[in-house]
Amino acid sequence: MAVIETKGLTKYYGKSRGIEGLDLLVNEGEIFGFLGPNGAGKTTTIRSLLGLIFPTGGTASVFGLDIIRDSVAIRSRVGYIPGEPNFYPKMTGHELLDYLARFRPDHQIALRDELVERFNLDLKKRCKDYSRGNKQKLAIIIACMHDPDLLVLDEPTLGLDPIMQKEFYALMLESSRRGRTVLLSSHILGDVDKTCERVGIIKEGHLVAVEKVTQLESKKVHRVNAVFADKVDAKEFDLPGVTVVRHNEKTVELKVKGEIDTVVKTLGRHKLVDLDFEHASLEEVFLEFYGAEEA
Amino acid sequence: MRFLNLYWRTIKDRKVSWPTVAASLILYILIIVGIYPAFAQNPAFSQIVKAYPKAMLSLLAGGSGTDMMSPEGFISLEFLQIWGMIIIAGFVMTTAASIVAREVDGHTMDLLLTEPIDRVEYLMARLTADITMMLGLVAVTMGSIWAGTKMFDFPLHLDGVLAVTVLIISLYLMIECFTLAMGVFMERGRAIIVSVAVLIGSHLLNSLGDFSDTIKGFQWLSFFNYYKPAEVLKDGLVPWPSIWLFLGVALIFLTIAVVIFREKDIPA
Numbered sequence: 293m294a295v296i297e298t299k300g301l302t303k304y305y306g307k308s309r310g311i312e313g314l315d316l317l318v319n320e321g322e323i324f325g326f327l328g329p330n331g332a333g334k335t336t337t338i339r340s341l342l343g344l345i346f347p348t349g350g351t352a353s354v355f356g357l358d359i360i361r362d363s364v365a366i367r368s369r370v371g372y373i374p375g376e377p378n379f380y381p382k383m384t385g386h387e388l389l390d391y392l393a394r395f396r397p398d399h400q401i402a403l404r405d406e407l408v409e410r411f412n413l414d415l416k417k418r419c420k421d422y423s424r425g426n427k428q429k430l431a432i433i434i435a436c437m438h439d440p441d442l443l444v445l446d447e448p449t450l451g452l453d454p455i456m457q458k459e460f461y462a463l464m465l466e467s468s469r470r471g472r473t474v475l476l477s478s479h480i481l482g483d484v485d486k487t488c489e490r491v492g493i494i495k496e497g498h499l500v501a502v503e504k505v506t507q508l509e510s511k512k513v514h515r516v517n518a519v520f521a522d523k524v525d526a527k528e529f530d531l532p533g534v535t536v537v538r539h540n541e542k543t544v545e546l547k548v549k550g551e552i553d554t555v556v557k558t559l560g561r562h563k564l565v566d567l568d569f570e571h572a573s574l575e576e577v578f579l580e581f582y583g584a585e586e587a
Numbered sequence: 588m589r590f591l592n593l594y595w596r597t598i599k600d601r602k603v604s605w606p607t608v609a610a611s612l613i614l615y616i617l618i619i620v621g622i623y624p625a626f627a628q629n630p631a632f633s634q635i636v637k638a639y640p641k642a643m644l645s646l647l648a649g650g651s652g653t654d655m656m657s658p659e660g661f662i663s664l665e666f667l668q669i670w671g672m673i674i675i676a677g678f679v680m681t682t683a684a685s686i687v688a689r690e691v692d693g694h695t696m697d698l699l700l701t702e703p704i705d706r707v708e709y710l711m712a713r714l715t716a717d718i719t720m721m722l723g724l725v726a727v728t729m730g731s732i733w734a735g736t737k738m739f740d741f742p743l744h745l746d747g748v749l750a751v752t753v754l755i756i757s758l759y760l761m762i763e764c765f766t767l768a769m770g771v772f773m774e775r776g777r778a779i780i781v782s783v784a785v786l787i788g789s790h791l792l793n794s795l796g797d798f799s800d801t802i803k804g805f806q807w808l809s810f811f812n813y814y815k816p817a818e819v820l821k822d823g824l825v826p827w828p829s830i831w832l833f834l835g836v837a838l839i840f841l842t843i844a845v846v847i848f849r850e851k852d853i854p855a
Contacts, residue, residue, distance in 0.1 A: 368703035
């Protein structure tokens with residue numbers, strides 16, 4: 293069952309493009325990564341789904357409900373973590389959680405104390421006194437304390453230290469195991485790599501690809517570092533799909549897209565001292581989609 | 588539940604400023620009412636007032652024809668037309684501009700509108716809280732004036748006090764809704780500046796209209812033209828045409844605020 297479905301979703305801010313003709317499908321229980329560089333339209337999509345902004349074209353539904361007409365019903369089942377959370381500076385964390393909890397009287401706040409303990413957050417502090425990381429923790433607790441059916445996360449790990457990031461990923465996976473759906477927007481591939489099953493890639497307001505993370509990883513992009521016993525001419529590696537990243541007389545670093553057989557045979561013509569052969573990171577695969585543009 | 592949550596939060600946010608404003612109003616009114624007998628009984632003051640340029644009196648009292656030596660004229664001049672307006676309208680504008688503009692400026696509107704809150708319900712809950720606080724300030728004001736009539740030699744009729752109470756409630760409702768609507772369109776500071784500019788402009792238009800035939804033709808545009816507290820205090824009659832006008836304008840701006848806010852993009 294589709295939890296999120298958009299058809300031709302379009303948002304223009306005056307003449308400026310936000311997103312254009314976006315078709316997106318996120319299924320129940322999956323963690324869906326939404327990748328793209330800053331300004332690609334990730335936040336516009338999320339804010340449209342949450343009813344914070346209004347599309348200028350197309351349609352979208354969440355849980356089968358129209359995002360404009362049924363926005364309140366949708367939000368009662370959604371938890372949201374913004375990229376840059378803002379709170380009332382004079383309220384303590386405790387007051388803020390109490391205040392927001394009262395907007396969802398039908399929901400249990402079973403997870404709240406557990407989350408506070410898990411993310412080790414002092415709720416007695418005023419919001420203005422929280423560090424960037426602690427604000428992010430508070431945002432995570434606010435989004436998750438009602439155990440929502442759908443979590444919408446916009447750059448959720450910004451400001452979190454590595455231990456808390458790990459804790460956050462674990463929380464996402466637990467939510468998914470309980471049948472919850474997660475839409476995780478990020479320009480940090482590490483976020484997506486660790487948790488997501490499928491990834492949608494957005495570029496300049498258009499969804500350019502939707503792939504399984506495993507498929508994305510398996511795209512044939514390799515990085516080769518070779519050290520030779522003698523001088524080697526870089527021109528020898530002027531092959532289809534091969535880019536010479538670095539060359540220094542006896543060493544060469546290559547990026548290989550696609551078939552590697554020709555490269556291996558070319559390397560084999562010389563006496564090798566050392567050879568390092570690795571799959572490209574997801575980030576490099578991602579860069580292939582965007583060419584030399586911002587990643 | 589959601590309505591009440593927003594309502595009480597709005598009231599709690601003013602737990603310092605509201606009592607401060609209310610206490611200032613009580614003190615100011617009692618001082619003004621307390622000095623009236625000395626003012627009224629001193630013939631020198633009467634002569635000074637008579638010698639005042641009419642234009643100056645009009646500017647201070649919001650239109651010519653106000654008898655400053657009467658208790659009705661005195662409280663209108665010293666409080667209801669100028670200082671009361673500045674204090675209470677200032678509070679009303681500040682709270683009204685906070686409903687949308689402050690939350691948008693501070694990026695906390697995201698926090699609220701990603702909760703299951705209907706936008707119209709949000710506006711109405713916050714507005715109701717603001718109106719409650721405004722009514723409280725009006726009650727404190729008129730209660731202090733009435734208490735002053737008992738404590739000092741300051742003869743006012745209860746009918747007049749009650750009639751003015753209804754008039755100023757409708758006036759502040761209009762200011763509240765106007766500023767709310769401005770806050771939907773623009774940031775908080777600008778919304779307040781626009782409201783203050785309209786208030787001052789309206790006062791000047793009404794005052795100067797008494798002395799310029801050119802401006803007089805536009806006096807009907809000034810809401811001060813329909814706000815004559817001295818006359819109402821004296822007559823004791825509720826000025827329904829003025830009240831309906833203020834409430835009508837309030838309704839128009841409230842409708843604009845609701846319609847625009849329902850469709851408003853909340854910037855990231």
